[in-house]
């Protein structure tokens with residue numbers, strides 16, 4: 001049975017569950033903005049939320065980078081902000097300064113229920129079903145959620161600019177924040193469960209703004225909520241990868257406390273430091289997406305550092321953040337080929 005199980009188990013699951021040495025590559029934001037075939041669809045679909053909620057188009061976009069580059073995993077085309085949307089907050093995607101949500105209303109948040117929530121996101125689950133049926137069995141389908149803190153940054157409009165949050169707003173809401181976090185954990189677990197039931201193999205939990213949490217609050221806003229979500233995944237045997245971006249040396253503490261199956265490092269983390277400090281976890285990613293805007297040689301040189309450092313331990317090749325919109329798709333192709341050659 002186990003032999004059979006291993007054979008049909010997708011590559012990413014094998015690495016995450018068995019800490020297997022088999023090789024795997026995918027990129028954050030691999031489906032989207034930098035691909036001409038995506039832009040063509042996007043042009044005809046001005047409302048981004050509606051595009052995410054169109055099961056056929058979502059599935060088509062998810063498969064675009066797989067067709068082009070033969071990556072090992074697909075990540076479902078969706079957005080972390082669909083959860084606040086499904087919980088009753090309207091979301092607009094402006095080009096600048098980014099996504100804008102309607103004013104937060106706690107009465108609306110706390111008046112939701114599982115059935116209503118799952119129905120609102122039904123088309124995401126349908127998109128996963130369609131995609132899983134079309135995707136080669138040895139490739140993984142990754143689903144994702146935003147971690148509570150990162151969602152709250154958008155839900156309460158906490159960001160002042162790229163690198164700063166509004167501390168007064170944070171502190172004046174701190175009592176309410178506890179309840180919001182718990183409510184979000186509940187619905188994020190439901191969203192994970194639904195996506196896995198629809199056919200996703202693995203979940204990635206994006207805490208993209210973890211680096212903006214005041215040090216004294218890091219337990220409350222980052223470690224605890226991520227731990228609860230990972231514990232839920234463990235209970236349901238769902239392979240999970242955490243991405244607490246911007247934590248620097250606190251990546252070590254995060255990993256010891258939260259204990260995810262996989263951890264995506266960002267580009268501020270030195271690979272040899274990660275290998276040394278992040279134990280009992282599969283390391284993923286790290287390469288600066290900006291390097292794909294440089295020459296081929298520079299890109300290969302930077303990537304080699306990751307391949308060399310992690311060649312003897314399980315490692316999922318990926319980036320330290322998402323692919324940038326200005327990335328040339330041919331560079332992505334070259335990087336994947338270079339990776340495959342190196343690891344042959």
Ligand code: 1CP
Nearest residue numbers: 028029030031032033075076077078079080098206208322
């Ligand atoms: O204008 C456009 O065409 C929309 C651009 C776009 C795309 C392609 C947005 C708006 N979201 C997405 C898809 C998306 N978002 C995916 C798809 C699958 C893939 O990776 O290929 C994923 C995984 C996300 C996740 C996401 N959305 C995160 C976490 C990852 C990260 O990059 O840090 C975050 C923070 C968001 C919010 C979001 N969605 C879109 C924008 C412009 C933003 C804001 C980012 C910011 O505030 O800097």
